[in-house]
Amino acid sequence: MNQENPLQTTIKQEVALDGVGLHTGSKSRLILRPAPANTGIRFFRSDLPGIPMIPARLGFVVTTVRGTNLGLGEAKVHTVEHVLSACTGLGVDNLDVLVDAGEPPIMDGSALPFVEALLRAGLVDLEAPKRWLHLPHEVVYEAKDGARYRAVPSDKFEIMATLIHDHPMMPRMSLSMTVDREGYLAEVARARTFCFEHEVAYLKSQGLAQGGSLDNAIVIGKDQFHTNAEGLRYADEFVRHKMLDLIGDLTLLGRPLFKMRIEAERLGHAHNVEFAKKLDAAAKTLRKPRTRILEAK
Template sequence: MGIELLEYQTTLKSSLSLSGIGVHSGKAVSIHFSPADADTGVVFQRVDAEASGRMIRALASEVGETDLCTGLGDVKGDHVATVEHLMAALLGMGIDNVSIEIDGAEVPIMDGSAASFVEAFRQAGIRTLDEKRRYIRVVKPVRIDAGSSWAEFRPYDGTRFEVEIDFDTPTIGRQSFAADMTAEVFAKEVARARTFGFIKDVERLWAAGFALGSSLENSVVIGEDHRVINMEGLRYPDEFVRHKMLDAVGDLALAGARFIGCFHSYRGGHRLNAAALRHLLTDHSAFEIVETTRRERGRGAEMIAVNAPVYAPWVL
């Protein structure tokens, strides 16, 4: 499948707000989205009394934690945790620029997937701006290994994700899912996949201060008998690997620009995704910055390399 050519940057047509609880903190939190100018990117601002109110850009350079979730900012200061589902929805739905105010330290988990964000963005609408969109195009393979896990980027004529998981439980086992990522594919095949966990891990997580807001309403839970205990069952037969793809989409959205290439991971997670992205962005021979240019009438469009400014978000 070829590239889904989107020539210009986008933002929301109107503002919107959502509320929920943090899956790890268990605290109520509200989040407000506003349209933003071209080249703003995705910017978070804490507006609660415990924060200084500094802007936190959704970039790989701001990643501060990767245990159980992806967090941005200084864990000891202003930070926003569990951004991956929201970031996946923004990238998946083609939204480049948005200002986000949040009155807590964790993005609400909603139903454990990106579906609520997708629906909210659809209702708000997406507006095309006047500035060209730039892409990170992978021009040579780069790979990172971490024990039995690995992840790689390789050149590809599109934006493709290939994710494999392998769990030592018959409920999951080894699963793989691959897709060329467009807004339609994301909304239909990926966005509704929920986070998951094992009942045997709950007490350990609680003791460590995690999963305080986790419930059967926002997580797929696997019981001691290796069965899914949620009454409604799974949304997809392979919902587990699709959720891992959702996480990967969200983690790679922190590149600061959409990538053209294929990302393939085996037994990955937030830490590996973040490490793979940094590995790509620090090897300036592995990628180039391109944008869409229109050819002569009737001949479509093509991607051309451009000179990136020194302040570009992908420069680490």
Template structure:
């Protein structure tokens, strides 16, 4: 993960849209709300008890048959991709999306109206710098059953190319490319969702397209339009007459682009890959993309990013002059031997700190912790990570010698390998949220000889000595 020179963004004020869900037909109101740095995209079901929040996370995807569905603890968000594509397309990093039903309004089947609402709300910069995943090697995912494939390769910017081929006369091979996100609004956002007549017939028979009409979905007629189907369509779309245009689509709708289908598939790719949870610097090539392959790739990429973050050993020259040696550390931290567990600090910024400890056989805990096979206690590794983080939070006050640091919470503590005498430990702590009122919420990692040995999400608070 790379920290860029650009600031994170959110919207300036609340803005809402109303409409119906494509598949449910339910009336729904969606409200975009500003969110703090590092919040990302989250949905909130305000119609349910407790108003549960669902993160836009690929790991919560449970269904991709008729759009991308998120499910967290039994709470659903259906067809989330068009909303997320609009946020990514306007390079908005943080937003809370309130919704009073399970499905966002379909609007015209594109991201156009979401783009317009977000621009009406305005975009603000936040204090935190933007982070992005820089692609260094080719990453791919292929669905052997369908032949659909997504490839992500290194590039100087986020680019997407889609190639579709449905093997029908009415809709042949199409391509679409987005060279830069700033073109999303003008070139991609108004591309509408589409379906084939045989799919529409099936959806109507099963009552799964209650909010559809001819203005929010392009219908490609890939079979003969029977009189029974004609009557069903007229009833479903509340039209007196339905016919097929010369280009093979149902009437009452004109294509915005000859390759609108490929452009909408590109829109879907951007929306689905938003579920990775971080910005991407790389080029996506999607061959016959669909929500299943998109979200499977998003899950794979999300896992790779987290793995790289955990194994991203800080590149520190242990022989260089440290920012703080043990004497300076003791001027900040109240801890003293044998409970002072860090020796040096090499980096210290507003959002991270890196320190180290040389583990020797002289450590007092080795006298009783498996003397015949000495192993550093895991709880002391966590304490050492916390002391490193204590340097970070105490750097925010002018008189750190007058403060003590206390644990508030530990989450997701994991130990990967043992630490023995002779090992060199490097600790890295990154803020998860900005320090407020002396409370530090951070992600901490410990590396032994270049290998991740422990990690934890820590929260601590400093308190002034009375």
């Protein structure tokens, strides 16, 4: 692969995963299929008549309650962020993702099973260069709850994430890294989702976390972490998972690689998506002159 001008990628062959959805609790089969250059990542509801397609793009985000949920018309796919994170982590630009339920399987709560499936299928270059997202200037997003995001142009994709929770088991945690394939595999892909013990009953009463268990989530109790026999995968697994989610949500920009440095505090799906919209708007100001030239012809 040419380092200066890398090519878009997809997978070599179809691969499938089975499990249950985190929030719906429904059985779910995910099939990943190769897709041509410039199609991006698309979800398909294989269980609905006509197999409706939903592009994995910002314009199709319908809600961001405890996950990022996409929809087009009646067709919806919930909790898309971990699959998308795996794609960006490995540099997969084009992929068709078929789901036979309203939500991909949560698997172990991390992106690792999706990463492994993509690697099992094998990655292949396509005859089209990657389309980078270029930022013309600094982009800042701030919300009333104290969430703060900032992006500046850089020659690589870097993230510094800071987790701030008012909870005795969760001291302030920060992690800074370059998001390339090696960094993603070593530092991010294995980090699992989490919730607080006091939220569990409420989430279940709202019809969320129906498929949640210690097999796919860490539950933070008053004075201890509830996990499966494996224990924590990293002492700061929580901030790593927030980074995983942010990378997944930024995938909705539809541009495979990001030449920017991001600093983000108090991350959440709603903020990730709003921040991504600001990045998209800033990047579009760079693309406008070209449009004008084309129109003049």
